[in-house]
Amino acid sequence: MTHNLAALLSSVVSRFYITLILFLSFQFTFLFWVDPEHFLAYIILSVLVFMILVFVMSLLIRTNFFLQAQHKLDSDHVMLTFDDGPHPINTHRTLDILKEKGVKAMFFLIGKNVEQYPDVVERIVQEGHLVGGHSYSHQFSFGFIMGRELNREILRTQKILSEITGQEEKYFRPPFGVTNAHIAYVVKAHALKTIGWSLRTYDTATDFTSKKINQIIQKTRRGSIVLLHERMDSTCDALPLLIDGIRNKGMEFGLLTPRNETAK
Template sequence: MKFRVATILFVIILICLSVGCFTKGFSFFYLLIPFFIWLTLTIFGAFEIRFNYFLKAYHRGNNHSEKIISLTFDDGPTEFTPRILSILEKNNAKATFFCIGRQIEKYPEIFQETYQSGHLIGNHTFHHSSKNGFYSTEKIIYEIVSTNQLIKEKINVTTKIFRPPFGVINPHIAKALNKTKHKVIGWNIRSFDTVINDEKKLLNRITGQIKPSSIILMHDTSDKTANVLEQLFVFLQKENYKVVPLNELLKIDVYEN
């Protein structure tokens, strides 16, 4: 996508400058300028999923007039997931859970309860390794496919949605996703609930960014997030926001037919 265009332009500019260096006496220092521009764009594109630098990622719905949002939870299932499910049920809301394969193996009953409660299930790789951004295309495909197979085994559905660990995308990950045909789901509100410990600050960070068709990223990995979720529903009800499933917000199919 944008990465391919930027790379082609970089190569063309580099060739032109190289010719200038040899024929016009340009300083070879000028060759570094397009390189650093390309490198900066590539690094930014890798860590900012909303930039759609390597491939398309859904990060917000298109209906910007209706007060609807979607809640998404990463890194589960965990021992904290049942409380999250209870809060969602209490508020008659459906969310999307991007699950890690090894966590599904650890908490199969909680995973099945999540699906049976009417929530959507997405793929979040098997190991959620901090080295994921350095994996080969083949290794990433394995991480995705093995998780999809486990999901199919446990709840008999094949999910078509994927969220990359840490939101990082690079050429290897993009190539893997082009092969597995998963839709990439990002966000426009990142709670940082794994690093912000103050519940009030966490709630204010989320509520201060909410707008129609937002996708909120949280994690079902702590009581802190559950506490904030309860307060978030109070805010949403006060502001007349409705929580809708991700497939309704984005108008996409989540599972294979």
């Protein structure tokens, strides 16, 4: 009963707001027991602890703290996803490999790159892959943007992609996996479908080695959504081995719902 109530509540209100309500309720109750001499120090410490909690959770998209994101497929397939494209050379390399291996994948694209290389996006779509927005400029300060600027940063890319594909593109992955209450508001207001991941390869931090390829293969499970970046030469080099290794474990590759069933 308690579990069902918690699930219902979290479906209506994000975990952030539930935490905020519980925090304020606890603080209001406990204030009556605080020594007046330590009142200010207690308030400052409490706010600091809460701010640290919110900051940490903003970096952990898989906790679904601010918004609901999909981190696994609803099937036994594995989905490869590529962030930060399109890249004028490596996206084509990636598409060639995927075509040769008979694999469909998902590309989360940066708006300014889409404007520069629309032909690459057209090829992605024509070959049956899914696309999603990854913000317009992928700013390091993405987590601190709000208001109209945040709306533009997210929605501009969705609009550009929609113009290329001819249908409303609703899939979105926030840069760095950063989420907060402001991002959650834009996502919910415009009915975007946020896609996270269940397996992060950290391919932008270190190149793929034979050991790393084997580790990723071993960590891959049925339903895994794997995060990659095709702009990295090392990722392109490793991709055929990753695909073969995952298949050798008896798993196949798939996508989210078909394009005409995009979440509303």
